[in-house]
Amino acid sequence: MTSNPRVVPTIVLVGHGMVGQRFLEALAERGLTATHRVVVLCEEPRPAYDRVQLTAYFSGRTPEELSLTDPEFIKDHGIELYIGDPAETVDRAARTVTARSGLTVEYDTLVLATGSYPFVPPVPGKDSDGCFVYRTIEDLLAIEEYARSRATTGAVVGGGLLGLEAAGALKGLGLATHIVEFAPRLMPVQVDEGGGAALLRTIEDMGLTVHTGTGTQEILADADGAVTGMKLSDGSELATDMVVFSAGVRPRDQLARSCGLSVGERGGIAVDEQCRTVTDPHVFAIGECALAADGRVYGLVAPGYEQAETVAATIARDESAFTGADLSTKLKLLGVDVASFGDAHGTTADCLDVVYSDARAGTYKKLVIGRGGELLGGILVGDADAYGTLRAFTGSVPPVSPEQLVLPAGSGGAVQLGPSALPDEAVICSCHNVTKGTIRGAVTDHSCTSVPEVKKCTKAGTGCGSCVKVLGQLVTAELEANGVEVDKGLCGCFAQTREELYEIALALRINSYQDLLDRYGREGARGGDGCEICKPTVASIIASLAPTIGASGYVLDGEQAALQDSNDHFLANLQKNGSYSIVPRIPGGEITPEKLIVIGEVARDFGLYTKITGGQRIDLFGARVEQLPLIWARLVDAGFESGHAYGKALRTVKSCVGQTWCRYGVQDSVRMAIDLELRYRGLRSPHKLKSAVSGCARECAEAQSKDFGVIATANGWNLYVGGNGGATPRHADLLAQDLSDAELVRLIDRFLMFYIRTADRLERTSVWLERIPGGLDHIRDVVVKDSLGICEELESLMAAHVAGYRDEWAETINDPERLARFVSFVNAPDTPDPVVGFIPERDQIKPDLPLLTIGMRRPQQPADVLEGSAQR
Amino acid sequence: MTLAPETTDLKVQLRLDSEDSENEVWFTVCDLNLLVPGRGVAALLPDGRQVALFRDRSGSLYGIDNRDPFSGAAVLSRGLTGTHQGRPFVASPLLKQRFDLVSGECLDDASVRVATYEVRAG
Numbered sequence: 002m003t004s005n006p007r008v009v010p011t012i013v014l015v016g017h018g019m020v021g022q023r024f025l026e027a028l029a030e031r032g033l034t035a036t037h038r039v040v041v042l043c044e045e046p047r048p049a050y051d052r053v054q055l056t057a058y059f060s061g062r063t064p065e066e067l068s069l070t071d072p073e074f075i076k077d078h079g080i081e082l083y084i085g086d087p088a089e090t091v092d093r094a095a096r097t098v099t100a101r102s103g104l105t106v107e108y109d110t111l112v113l114a115t116g117s118y119p120f121v122p123p124v125p126g127k128d129s130d131g132c133f134v135y136r137t138i139e140d141l142l143a144i145e146e147y148a149r150s151r152a153t154t155g156a157v158v159g160g161g162l163l164g165l166e167a168a169g170a171l172k173g174l175g176l177a178t179h180i181v182e183f184a185p186r187l188m189p190v191q192v193d194e195g196g197g198a199a200l201l202r203t204i205e206d207m208g209l210t211v212h213t214g215t216g217t218q219e220i221l222a223d224a225d226g227a228v229t230g231m232k233l234s235d236g237s238e239l240a241t242d243m244v245v246f247s248a249g250v251r252p253r254d255q256l257a258r259s260c261g262l263s264v265g266e267r268g269g270i271a272v273d274e275q276c277r278t279v280t281d282p283h284v285f286a287i288g289e290c291a292l293a294a295d296g297r298v299y300g301l302v303a304p305g306y307e308q309a310e311t312v313a314a315t316i317a318r319d320e321s322a323f324t325g326a327d328l329s330t331k332l333k334l335l336g337v338d339v340a341s342f343g344d345a346h347g348t349t350a351d352c353l354d355v356v357y358s359d360a361r362a363g364t365y366k367k368l369v370i371g372r373g374g375e376l377l378g379g380i381l382v383g384d385a386d387a388y389g390t391l392r393a394f395t396g397s398v399p400p401v402s403p404e405q406l407v408l409p410a411g412s413g414g415a416v417q418l419g420p421s422a423l424p425d426e427a428v429i430c431s432c433h434n435v436t437k438g439t440i441r442g443a444v445t446d447h448s449c450t451s452v453p454e455v456k457k458c459t460k461a462g463t464g465c466g467s468c469v470k471v472l473g474q475l476v477t478a479e480l481e482a483n484g485v486e487v488d489k490g491l492c493g494c495f496a497q498t499r500e501e502l503y504e505i506a507l508a509l510r511i512n513s514y515q516d517l518l519d520r521y522g523r524e525g526a527r528g529g530d531g532c533e534i535c536k537p538t539v540a541s542i543i544a545s546l547a548p549t550i551g552a553s554g555y556v557l558d559g560e561q562a563a564l565q566d567s568n569d570h571f572l573a574n575l576q577k578n579g580s581y582s583i584v585p586r587i588p589g590g591e592i593t594p595e596k597l598i599v600i601g602e603v604a605r606d607f608g609l610y611t612k613i614t615g616g617q618r619i620d621l622f623g624a625r626v627e628q629l630p631l632i633w634a635r636l637v638d639a640g641f642e643s644g645h646a647y648g649k650a651l652r653t654v655k656s657c658v659g660q661t662w663c664r665y666g667v668q669d670s671v672r673m674a675i676d677l678e679l680r681y682r683g684l685r686s687p688h689k690l691k692s693a694v695s696g697c698a699r700e701c702a703e704a705q706s707k708d709f710g711v712i713a714t715a716n717g718w719n720l721y722v723g724g725n726g727g728a729t730p731r732h733a734d735l736l737a738q739d740l741s742d743a744e745l746v747r748l749i750d751r752f753l754m755f756y757i758r759t760a761d762r763l764e765r766t767s768v769w770l771e772r773i774p775g776g777l778d779h780i781r782d783v784v785v786k787d788s789l790g791i792c793e794e795l796e797s798l799m800a801a802h803v804a805g806y807r808d809e810w811a812e813t814i815n816d817p818e819r820l821a822r823f824v825s826f827v828n829a830p831d832t833p834d835p836v837v838g839f840i841p842e843r844d845q846i847k848p849d850l851p852l853l854t855i856g857m858r859r860p861q862q863p864a865d866v867l868e869g870s871a872q873r
Numbered sequence: 874m875t876l877a878p879e880t881t882d883l884k885v886q887l888r889l890d891s892e893d894s895e896n897e898v899w900f901t902v903c904d905l906n907l908l909v910p911g912r913g914v915a916a917l918l919p920d921g922r923q924v925a926l927f928r929d930r931s932g933s934l935y936g937i938d939n940r941d942p943f944s945g946a947a948v949l950s951r952g953l954t955g956t957h958q959g960r961p962f963v964a965s966p967l968l969k970q971r972f973d974l975v976s977g978e979c980l981d982d983a984s985v986r987v988a989t990y991e992v993r994a995g
Contacts, residue, residue, distance in 0.1 A: 493957065515930070525959075530911060530929050532955030533964035533971070563911030567951045567966030570912070575966055579946035827903045827914035827926070835921070836940070836947040850945060 009038050012316065013098050013106050015088040015256065016114035017043035019052055020288035020305035022069050024112060025080060027313035034078035037316075040106050041080060042098065044087035045137055048075075053302055055141065056166045059173045060735045061705050061721065064138050091260040093281055110283055112312060113257060113270060117250035117289035117300065122158070126220030131228030131243040135167040136250075144245065148174040149698075152242035155179070156231055158217050159248035160187040162330075167247045168209055173738075175715050179210045179239060181217055181231070183248075191330065191341040192365075195358055196382040199365035203337050203383060206363070212239075220244055252290045252298050265292040274322035275315045276308050285312045295325040303329075303432045310434075329395075329431055331381075331388045337363070338385035343378025343395040344369050352377055357407040359383075366407040374398045389471035393427035393437070429475065430461035430468045437475060444479040452476050473774065491762060492534035494518060494526035499687065499762045503542050507758075512552035514539045514564050538762045540564035541649055544685035545757050548805040549798060555812050556648075556685070557819060568647035571823070572809055573629055578848035580837045581629060582622040583609075584646035585636050586682060589656045589674035589694075590617025599639040607632055610845045616653035616691065618644055623846050625833050630823050633810045642808040645683060649763070651690045654678035655703070659696025659713065668713030670696035673742070677711070680746065681753065683806045687760040687769075690753070705733045708756075708766040709749055714738070718745045722752055723770035723777070731767040734777045737785055747796065751784040754795035887916065887924060887936055888991035902926065905994050908934070913963065915939050915950035924990055925950035927974055929961055935974035936990030941965045942979075949987070 012028070014021055021041065028034050043049075048070035051057075058067065075082050086100045091111065099105045119134035121127050131151065133144050148155065148171065155171040157164050160182025171178045180187070186197025187204065201211055216234035223229050230240040252269040254262075262280045263271045269292030271279045276291060278284045288305040292298050299305060304326030314321035329342035347354055347369045355368045364383035368391070371377045375398045381388055387406060399406060400422055423429075425438035443449045443458040452473050456462045462469040490496040495518075497505070502517065511517050517539060519527050531539075540561055547554045556565055557572075568574050573581035585600065600619055604611045609632075610622040624632055646652060654677045657663065659670030674694040684690070693702040694711040703726075704710025710721040716739040724733030737748055760769040770777060782788040784795070813819045825834040838849035883905040890898040902916045908928040916924045923939035927950075939947045944967045952963040954974070961974040971980040972987055979985040 494955075526956070528930075529956040530954055530961065532957065533953035533969070536911070536953055536955065563909050566953065567948075570951065575948065575951065577944055577946060577967065579948045821907075825915060826917040826923075827907055829917045832917060834915075834923075834947055836923075836945070 010109040011038040012110045013108040014041045014112045017049045018116045021114040022049035023306045024309035029078050031317045039080045041082045042088045046085045059170045113286040114288045115253040115290045120249045121246045129222040129228045133245045135247045154241045155243045156241040157245045164247040167245045181212045183216045185214045196365045196380045199382045203363035269298040276312045340381040340385035340388040342392040345378045355403045368403045393423045433460040435461035494535045500759045510550045512550045536564040537566040541685045548801040554805045574647045581624045584644035585641035586644040587618045588678040643810045651681040651684050655693035657701035666696035670694040686757045688765045723766045725767035750799040751795045883994040913950035923947045934992040936992040938988040
């Protein structure tokens with residue numbers, strides 16, 4: 002089969018990895034996809050994904066989330082993408098490429114982006130069952146499968162960057178993990194001896210076993226050919242069930258070799274400064290398969306991106322050249338920050354080192370300084386916060402002495418050099434080569450007002466993400482410099498944010514809305530009635546702090562009654578026709594047959610519509626307001642409590658059956674879910690809180706889509722936070738691993754109270770986590786490492802909540818005064834609202850909708866506009 | 874027993890005749906103390922209409938039609954009240970449109986308004 006005759010010039014891209022995708026984007030940006038036919042041959046069974054973040058798969062990122070390829074992009078630009086169909090031969094004379102499927106495409110320009118392959122040392126037994134490499138998502142899936150079913154111990158050959166990632170993955174899978182590195186230290190390419198020592202200590206503290214200065218001589222296998230161990234160069238044997246080779250990569254240049262293109266002595270397709278192969282002007286090579294004009298093969302993504310841009314520019318006849326690239330890199334390996342930049346090993350003549358080392362804290366920092374005082378490069382291990390700033394200063398003389406830049410904060414001499422000190426030419430995002438000037442321009446010339454907008458506009462921060470913190474500081478500084486004053490006030494009544502109001506209420510023990518409004522409201526709002534935004538917000542703050550600030554724990558007492566949102570006011574959920582729905586709490590989703598029968602009987606007797614919710618509870622719809630107390634009297638009598646489905650509060654803690662019944666379960670997830678639900682029930686928060694507990698890594702309870710989710714491990718519990726389903730789904734981030742029951746509860750106590758304290762109104766944990774400066778790292782610092790020294794207070798606030806909890810519905814039905822509000826009409830308490838009517842559907846009821854007076858006039862009004870119109 | 878009139882003895886009354894009519898007709902709804910400042914109640918009129926009654930922090934009383942014109946449900950009495958540029962309003966508990974308690978105008982859609990009633994404590 003041969004493709005269409007050439008009507009427009011054809012570009013064929015062989016390889017759809019990160020660099021290949023960047024190349025396609027560069028073509029599109031230059032309009033070349035409109036003037037050229039673009040064909041992509043991709044070997045892997047999925048389009049380009051973020052290989053740099055590969056290990057994130059083991060902390061919950063799905064292959065789909067790792068994808069870098071927007072199907073719309075491919076479609077919109079008419080790119081012909083063939084997945085799982087690698088190029089097999091190139092006929093340079095005929096200018097055709099033939100893929101495995103037999104597809105033959107004629108090209109005018111051929112771009113090879115075939116990447117690299119993992120190097121497997123030629124040791125006996127290297128092909129045994131249980132030997133893997135660490136390169137693709139498919140490799141990860143195979144490792145995961147084998148580790149789960151057949152291994153308790155794993156060994157990684159190679160202590161470099163990828164080796165440590167692989168080791169982290171094995172440890173995360175619950176294996177006893179060894180790292181075997183031939184060089185005398187870990188990460189020999191990036192760090193020096195001192196950095197290696199700091200790294201070694203930290204990694205050993207995590208329970209990994211490191212063998213440096215040790216070679217692998219043979220892989221031992223049993224009679225069935227499955228790995229049993231390794232023979233090492235020191236004569237010892239290491240028992241292991243699986244081996245992951247991660248001893249470096251080699252350029253994949255086989256296709257180039259077999260079509261006669263010149264390759265380097267140690268591999269790599271030889272190209273010139275335009276990334277054109279030295280052999281054939283119609284063929285280019287980019288990324289890890291290319292031997293650049295400076296004689297190097299670049300294994301990092303940023304130089305690959307630059308090469309992709311160079312080729313696109315060359316095709317567009319723009320002048321561009323790739324003469325070499327920065328090898329700076331910042332990584333988080335096994336939770337340890339490691340960064341190196343510029344001339345990290347001090348190879349420049351006459352350079353000097355400035356070193357700060359604290360082996361106990363696992364911190365090592367080295368700066369390489371040139372004769373003229375200019376910063377040439379450096380290595381940071383254990384604390385790489387300064388990376389973004391330091392890298393940008395590389396090549397220039399920093400405005401303060403280098404010693405001050407490496408000393409830890411708070412040690413007197415230390416100086417926190419902000420990004421405002423950087424020159425405009427400083428490269429902030431090295432993945433996409435975005436300078437500070439470009440970022441400033443995004444704010445001043447393109448009117449971007451937030452980090453997400455700047456990211457979209459400049460691509461900065463969308464690669465490895467290591468510059469996002471600096472990016473945030475720059476955007477804020479630039480906005481402020483432009484005099485953009487954003488009123489961060491909660492509403493027209495308060496100039497403070499929710500967080501500030503929380504602090505005021507807590508510090509001054511203010512437990513009345515009027516008091517707060519009259520003392521701290523905006524000038525014109527004092528003495529007034531507030532509004533529908535601040536009243537429920539303050540009501541929530543008062544409820545969260547009730548035992549501590551001396552407010553009633555019953556949300557409908559006194560002034561609090563007037564502040565609550567409509568649903569809280571009736572302790573039920575208002576539905577579209579004015580009727581209510583009722584959700585009794587079913588902790589952990591566990592319920593006895595007797596209780597199920599009671600729910601059934603109540604629903605039958607009151608004619609309610611019943612539906613199972615997504616949170617493992619039962620929702621009863623169609624109750625009139627005056628029926629609520631009657632229904633709850635029966636439910637409370639049977640032992641049910643309010644499920645707070647009406648409140649910005651803890652909803653459910655979903656669970657799977659766990660170890661008790663399931664053959665895969667490793668912990669009792671139901672018991673933990675019940676414990677957590679009972680602990681946090683009734684906790685008022687900035688928005689609703691959902692949780693789940695899964696009994697094993699199969700994750701049947703979907704804990705990673707919850708505000709706080711718990712997944713059982715062989716050693717305890719992993720805690721995930723900030724997940725969300727709904728319209729903007731977000732996978733939760735791993736906060737801490739292998740926790741005991743007590744550790745888990747303590748961390749959740751702190752996390753929730755910190756969220757309640759600092760989140761904005763109606764801000765779910767997922768949004769909060771993305772918004773607050775420092776993100777997940779900051780939250781981990783605060784709630785795990787107690788960096789603010791507030792953990793004790795957070796815990797005591799939660800303890801006060803737990804001790805003060807009482808069921809709202811039991812409190813209501815036992816008090817005639819409280820019951821008086823549950824009438825449709827104040828002047829006719831026994832008359833039901835005639836507007837609330839029902840008609841049958843599928844053997845149950847549904848609302849008989851009242852005729853809308855204005856419904857006909859605006860049939861097309863989208864719901865979100867309607868809702869948004871009330872926002873100010 | 875005190876002889877001075879106490880606020881607790883006062884009744885909430887609603888004017889039912891048109892405003893230019895000669896004979897004022899006031900309909901007594903309930904005791905004033907049943908109205909919590911900042912919250913509303915619903916009242917049923919003899920002809921089947923429903924009125925949402927509110928009392929603000931200063932003691933002023935307001936009455937508007939209870940039916941939310943955006944949803945058709947009789948729920949405006951259950952909304953949250955507030956002050957916007959000095960004018961009292963209630964926000965529908967369903968889709969949150971705000972209605973001026975004095976004029977009945979929808980603050981989020983000038984083409985929509987609800988009926989208003991004169992209310993007094995007497």
